[in-house]
Amino acid sequence: MSGPVDPARIRDAIAQFGRTLGPDVLASCRALFGAQQEALSCAVPAAARDLAYGPHERHRLDLYGAAGEAPKPVLLFVHGGAFVGGDKGDPSDPARWHNGAVGRMAARRGWIGAVMNYRLAPDHPWPAGAQDVGAAVDFLRAHAADHGGDPDRIVIMGTSAGAAHVGGFLRLRPDHADLVRGAILLSGLYGITPLEPKDEEYYGAADSACDKSPLEALASTPLPMMMACAQYDPARFQAEYLGLLQKRLTRHGALPCSMSLPGHNHYTIAMHLGTSDRRLEDSIAEFCDRLFA
Template identity: 55%
Template sequence: MSDAIAAMGRVLGPDVLAAVQDLYRGEQEQLAAGHPVDAADLPYGEHPRHRLDLYRAKGASGPAPVLLWVHGGGFIRGEKCAPDHPYGANVGRWAARAGMLGAVMNYRLAPECGWPAGGEDVGAAVDWLKANAAAHGGDPDRIVAIGTSAGAVHVATHLRLAAGDTGLAGVGLLSGLYGFTPLDDRDTLYYGAPDMYAARMPREAVVASEVPLFVACAEFDPPRFQAETLGLLAARLDTHGQMPRAYIASGHNHFSMGCHIGTADTRLTDEIASFIGAL
């Protein structure tokens, strides 16, 4: 797998995404067949995209930690599940197999909905889980939100919007953007005019937050995402006197960070499970 991913380089695009999905499709579809969704399309708000799916831990002896997964998609696409592939849902299924309540959400997309819609939606999903997780076997006091790419941006933005009352026991940020690098033209669909970019990024909130933090990026992430990760780690060190828990996913690229979760490559999920278990 790693050789095939390395050969794809560090570029983003639909062809690379499709190639990554094909690498893991067989294993992920086999795993999906053994763990269907337990509750689908639960509304956490009024917009049609305000929906989440739940995957329950089997045989749990008590209330389980809750993992809220926030998909990527460059602010303009992405799904919690899809009829033609197992991705997004794979994280909920892995969480359930690891003894957690997996919650996989959709959120509003650009250009219909711009900043800060994604961060608001993460907050609304957290509020829904605080009120309803117990009825599905989850512990509302142990909700961990983990996002990849645009999803990581939205989780980070929730930290900014919620200030000290995040409702979260922990946060995971995988290959996200926090405000340590310049605007990319594609980001204007979500952030609006370029002169608004710096003021709307969650940099200060993520650096200052006291919520336990896990940060990761991929060996073959584009340089911008690697620079964002390094910038955040350095800023956290300056502010808190130590870096947060962090991981560099060797052999992976921007898309495989999420697509491989739940497969035989358990290095990232081992880190995530250990992070959540220590909270």
């Protein structure tokens, strides 16, 4: 997509995709935002790439945002990929710009953006992804200050499988409220709906996976939480969103910050961040600014 941005054209194209998932839809969605993300990639390059937060080759994260006179808040992003794929993004590869968008958005907001990789299923089943989120948080707690970040002001954010891994981190680490200020969940799987066969590559057989769910931790944690889903998310992800909202309401007597984003699908809910469509970005910024104050 080239030339001036046409929001109506983008909305119409996403509506035509409907709730369908797959590599062709993913590639088409990338093309819709490619020109804007390329421009942002040039304007906000990574400040540090492939920092090792652990021993595995996928224990790597990129940082966006320059050090300032005072330490900056940190937004850590965990990409999606159905537990078996995905990448933190590579500015040299147009097919992989989109996951770095969250880091660039954070930098443009005056924060430090951290975008991580994690080990993938089936070679690394549960709880590898959740453990890796914890390891990345530990790394940022120890080293964010070296790159201009404030280790006491970290918010974690995940989309799709990444949101499930954020939930897993909350479950595995009882000290999570001492480590991060809040959590942002986009179109994730939280334990509301039954596992599907593809999920078993990470969680194992459905009849043995119930004790691996992050649902109880997500429902009970006092950690401030923001949740969002997309208008064209598959019904399962919308049910997960509504189910966790209800669980949070029951436990806490109030809904968390939440947003059902019109005109987007399962891929574009995170992919578009940093572009001219700032509805979700502005909501994320409002949520984080309250926590970072």
